Amino acid sequence: MAISVIDYRSPTAAADFAASLHETGFGVLINHPIPEPLVRSIFERWLDFFQNGNKEGLGFSSERFDGYFSTAVSETAKGETVKDFKEFYHVYPWGRVPEHLRAEAMDYYAQASALAAELLSWVELYTPPDISPFYSQPLSSMIEGSQQTLLRVLHYPPLTGDEPEGSVRAAAHGDINLLTVLPAANAPGLQVLAKDGTWMDVPCDFGMLIINIGDMLQEASRGYYPSTIHRVVNPTESKFNVSRVSLPLFLHPKGDVVLSERYTAKSYLAERLQELGMKK
Numbered sequence: 177m178a179i180s181v182i183d184y185r186s187p188t189a190a191a192d193f194a195a196s197l198h199e200t201g202f203g204v205l206i207n208h209p210i211p212e213p214l215v216r217s218i219f220e221r222w223l224d225f226f227q228n229g230n231k232e233g234l235g236f237s238s239e240r241f242d243g244y245f246s247t248a249v250s251e252t253a254k255g256e257t258v259k260d261f262k263e264f265y266h267v268y269p270w271g272r273v274p275e276h277l278r279a280e281a282m283d284y285y286a287q288a289s290a291l292a293a294e295l296l297s298w299v300e301l302y303t304p305p306d307i308s309p310f311y312s313q314p315l316s317s318m319i320e321g322s323q324q325t326l327l328r329v330l331h332y333p334p335l336t337g338d339e340p341e342g343s344v345r346a347a348a349h350g351d352i353n354l355l356t357v358l359p360a361a362n363a364p365g366l367q368v369l370a371k372d373g374t375w376m377d378v379p380c381d382f383g384m385l386i387i388n389i390g391d392m393l394q395e396a397s398r399g400y401y402p403s404t405i406h407r408v409v410n411p412t413e414s415k416f417n418v419s420r421v422s423l424p425l426f427l428h429p430k431g432d433v434v435l436s437e438r439y440t441a442k443s444y445l446a447e448r449l450q451e452l453g454m455k456k
């Protein structure tokens with residue numbers, strides 16, 4: 177299982193991309209419209225916020241789920257017992273964002289959401305005719321007017337060697353949402369679980385854009401588009417002192433969207449957040 181690197185400008189991009197998502201749950205785009213300088217600037221300025229900013233003053237709201245999540249409240253992947261070694265900030269257009277970072281974050285949010293919507297339309301176009309009837313409504317209309325799409329700015333702090341036994345940057349997990357759009361981070365570490373049970377590095381040259389299917393789209397497509405398990409491994413000792421910053425955008429449908437006989441988007445999210453230890 178190799179993850180295809182696809183040129184967004186190629187005439188066969190949509191078909192190739194949908195095929196890659198079907199086969200591996202992942203696809204990697206080059207020559208995409210997200211500007212590199214914007215991503216680079218967000219990485220730099222948010223790293224400064226994590227290292228020097230007034231984070232505690234923006235502590236997350238347990239109701240609204242926006243704001244800063246420290247390493248102490250960080251999530252525990254489903255089936256794991258040790259919390260991931262990471263801190264992060266949840267950005268929503270209606271939520272709290274440090275004032276000096278807001279305009280840039282909103283610019284990125286808008287551009288990444290627009291691209292995610294286009295990629296979802298590719299996914300829809302290449303859904304086989306025996307699968308599309310399972311969609312309770314067109315995929316593109318599932319996200320129309322959604323307030324739930326989440327931009328998460330993640331900081332994996334440098335390691336000291338004193339981390340809790342078994343703690344990793346991000347333990348193996350599947351994403352909860354429809355599609356995730358993730359610019360290659362400033363350091364390697366992202367791996368996917370191949371069908372043969374081995375872990376494979378995801379191509380991560382700076383400038384690449386990694387897209388993966390989340391559990392909600394897997395549920396809605398009855399598994400045609402798989403939500404592939406992935407993780408972020410700790411660096412080797414020579415790179416212990418390097419921070420890693422990453423910037424996933426989780427495309428979410430409106431809460432009342434029916435995913436399957438079993439779930440609406442809202443009931444699914446509530447169940448998953450509970451499993452992650454993020455909601456009671």
Ligand SMILES: O=C(O)CCC(=O)C(=O)O
Binds near residue numbers: 358422423424
């Ligand atoms: O940091 C990364 O590269 C991936 C993060 C991730 O998988 C997540 O937050 O769901």
Ligand SMILES: [Fe+2]
Binds near residue numbers: 349351406
């Ligand atoms: Fe993830």
